[in-house]
Amino acid sequence: MKTCIQCGEPSNSNYCSNCGQKQNIRRLTLASFFSDFFSRIYGLDGAFPNTIIGLTKNPAKVAQDYIRGIRGKYVGPVGYYFLIFTIFFLLVQLSDYTLNDYLPKTENFAESIVDNNNLKEGQNAREIALAVKQRIFNNLQYVHVFLVPILAFWCGVWFKKSNYNFIENTVLSFFIHAQGTVVNLNGFVIFIFTGLKNNTIINLIIILYYAWSMSLFYTGKAKLSSLCKGLIAYLFTYISFLLFVAVIVLISLIVRGRVS
Incomplete structure (x- = not known):
């Protein structure tokens, strides 16, 4: 033996x-x-392709199957999330571009919202926005982890009649955040070969995907009312995050102003 x-x-x-x-x-x-x-990568019985195809065709079913205990068929939500981000970052590293080249230049917006007559304040806002943006880019996968429970919370608020608890809401949140990154990954590939950013189209696809996923998951149908609730949950999630970032930038401006 x-x-x-x-x-x-x-x-x-x-x-x-x-x-x-x-x-x-x-x-x-x-x-x-x-x-x-x-x-x-693919897992036993093609777990990776099952997950990525399933989340494209019917994200609600993948999340619901996982919650019910059908887990060998798919990559788990957390594992899938980090796997997709790893692939995305690897693609960025292998390309001649950075995320700063691909994503909108928010530092210009930060500079524009302060007093245009105060050049020093505008420069400070731009520098801080650049620093915050770079920190977010360097830790993008963890920033999205921060967004996962926020989305799960707002889903619980707007779909409170569902029987899902907070942890079960995070299953869907992890899956659709990862799949949103798949959309961005495809957008980045298009950018590499064509130079076209298509940020507006990509963001619109992601927003609609989130709303559609939540509608199917919580109501079983893509009804107008549940789609609207999904859109609101998505918007509240990113407004919550942007308010958090805005507070950090504001505090940084105050501190820098006192130091100067």
């Missing part, structure tokens, strides 16, 4: 009954290296 090379338990089959380790191991080759890589 053979002994498992990973856990040491006796095993006569191709896979260890104790830990699942494959027993017939051949010498590592380039083909086996990439085969192992893609099997990790």
